[in-house]
Amino acid sequence: MQDTLQRKFYRKEMEVNALLEITQAVNNNLPEVDLYKIYEFTLRANLQLSKMVLYVKDEHWECKVQFGTKKDFTTIPIDSNCFNLKEIVALKEGDLSISCFNEFDIIIPVTHKEKLLAFVFIKTSEEENGVDTTFIQALSNVILVAIENKRLARKQLEQQSIQHEMELARNVQNYLFPDVLPDTKKLEIKAFYKPCNTVGGDYYDYIPVPNENQFLVCIADVSGKGMPAAILMSNFQAVLRTLSRNAESPEQIIHELNHQTWHNAKGENFITFFLAVYDFDKKNLRYFNCGHNHPVLIAKDKVSVLSEGSTVLGAFDPLPFLDRGEIENIEEFSLFMFTDGLTETFNSEGEEFGQERLEAFLVANKDMELQAMHNALMKELEDFKKEKSFADDLTFLSCKVNNATP
Structure with a gap:
C-alpha cells in the first residue's frame, strides 16, 4: 500500500516537474525545434514512455516527434480515420482500422478551442504502471498551443511586413x-x-x-x-x-x-x-x-x-x-x-x-x-x-x- 502511494507521489512529482519545465521553456520563448526536443525528453525520461509518435497540423499534418517505433513515421501520412476521434481512444490488439499505427495502443487527440492541433500515439506496457494519458494530453496541449501562438505571431509579423512593403510601393507609385x-x-x-x-x-x-x-x-x-x-x-x-x-x-x-x-x-x-x-x-x-x-x-x-x-x-x-x-x-x-x-x-x-x-x-x-x-x-x-x-x-x-x- 505504502509502495503504491509512493509510486503515485513520485509520478505526480515528475508530472509537475515536467509541466514546470515545459512552461519555463515556453516563457523563455525557445524556438519550436527546442520545444519539441524538451517535449520528447519529458515523455521519454520523466514519464518513461518507450514508444510514441506526435503528428501536428501545420500547413499539412506532419510527424514532429517519434521514438521507439519500428517504422519511420516522418514518411507516413496520418490515417484519415483519426480525424473522427474526439477523445482518448484505446486500440484493441489486432484492430487495423488505423492501419499503419497498429503498433500503438492509445491515441490521444490534442485540441484547443475545438480546433484539432495534434495526435499523440503511445504504446503502454506493464512496466509503465499505467500511463496518465490525461496528463500527456494536457502537457501536449500546453506546448502545442505555445507553438501555434508562435506560428500565428510569425504569420502576423509576415503580414505586417508585407503590408508595410505594399504601403511603401503605393507611396512610390503615387509619386509617379x-x-x-x-x-x-x-x-x-x-x-x-x-x-x-x-x-x-x-x-x-x-x-x-x-x-x-x-x-x-x-x-x-x-x-x-x-x-x-x-x-x-x-x-x-x-x-x-x-x-x-x-x-x-x-x-x-x-x-x-x-x-x-x-x-x-x-x-x-x-x-x-x-x-x-x-x-x-x-x-x-x-x-x-x-x-x-x-x-x-x-x-x-x-x-x-x-x-x-x-x-x-x-x-x-x-x-x-x-x-x-x-x-x-x-x-x-x-x-x-x-x-x-x-x-x-x-x-x-x-x-x-x-x-x-x-x-x-x-x-x-x-x-x-x-x-x-x-x-x-x-x-x-x-x-x-x-x-x-x-x-x-x-x-x-x-x-x-x-x-x-x-
Whole structure:
C-alpha cells in the first residue's frame, strides 16, 4: 500500500516537474525545434514512455516527434480515420482500422478551442504502471498551443511586413503620377486610375516642353506587381522625365527607355508603353506604341487607332525595330489612352468589354466634357460587368486639344 502511494507521489512529482519545465521553456520563448526536443525528453525520461509518435497540423499534418517505433513515421501520412476521434481512444490488439499505427495502443487527440492541433500515439506496457494519458494530453496541449501562438505571431509579423512593403510601393507609385493636369480651352487632360490591388502596375504622365511649345503624354503598364514593379516603374519615370528635357528626338527617348528597362529588370519584366508628342506650332502629332493597347484618336469625326511603334520595352536590347506614327495638320482632336484592365473587363458570361465596344462609346460621347465622359465610361463598365470584379488595374487618360487659329 505504502509502495503504491509512493509510486503515485513520485509520478505526480515528475508530472509537475515536467509541466514546470515545459512552461519555463515556453516563457523563455525557445524556438519550436527546442520545444519539441524538451517535449520528447519529458515523455521519454520523466514519464518513461518507450514508444510514441506526435503528428501536428501545420500547413499539412506532419510527424514532429517519434521514438521507439519500428517504422519511420516522418514518411507516413496520418490515417484519415483519426480525424473522427474526439477523445482518448484505446486500440484493441489486432484492430487495423488505423492501419499503419497498429503498433500503438492509445491515441490521444490534442485540441484547443475545438480546433484539432495534434495526435499523440503511445504504446503502454506493464512496466509503465499505467500511463496518465490525461496528463500527456494536457502537457501536449500546453506546448502545442505555445507553438501555434508562435506560428500565428510569425504569420502576423509576415503580414505586417508585407503590408508595410505594399504601403511603401503605393507611396512610390503615387509619386509617379503628375500632381496637376492642364485644364484650359487649348489643352485639357483628365485621368482615371483604379488599382486592382493595393499596388498596381500602371503609370501615366503629362510632361510639358515649354521651350518648343510641345507637350508629351504617355501611358504604361509594367508586368508584375508589388514593390519590384513599383521600383521598376519609378526608375522608368525618372529616366523618361530626364530624357524629355535632354533627348534630341522621341526615338531617342524610346531607345533609351528600352535599354534602361532591360538593364534594370534583367529581362525578367517588361513594360508596354505608349508615348505621344504634340507640337502646337507645327500642328502635328508624333507617337510610338510599344506593345501597348491601341489608343483611340478622334479628329474631324474620323476615328483612328494608333498602332505604329515597336514591341514591349525591356524584352530585347536593342529594339528589333521602331516605327514612328505621325499625323500632320491636326488642330482639334481628342486622344484616349488606356491599359488592358479596361478592355479586358469581363461580364458573368465571360465576354470582355473589348476594343470595339470602347470605340463605339468614345464616338457616341465625343462631345461630352472629359470628366463627365470618364464618369459615364465607369458606369458603362460597372453595368457591363455587374457582380464581377475588375481583374486588373484600370487606368485611362483623355487628352483634348483645340489648336485652331482664332
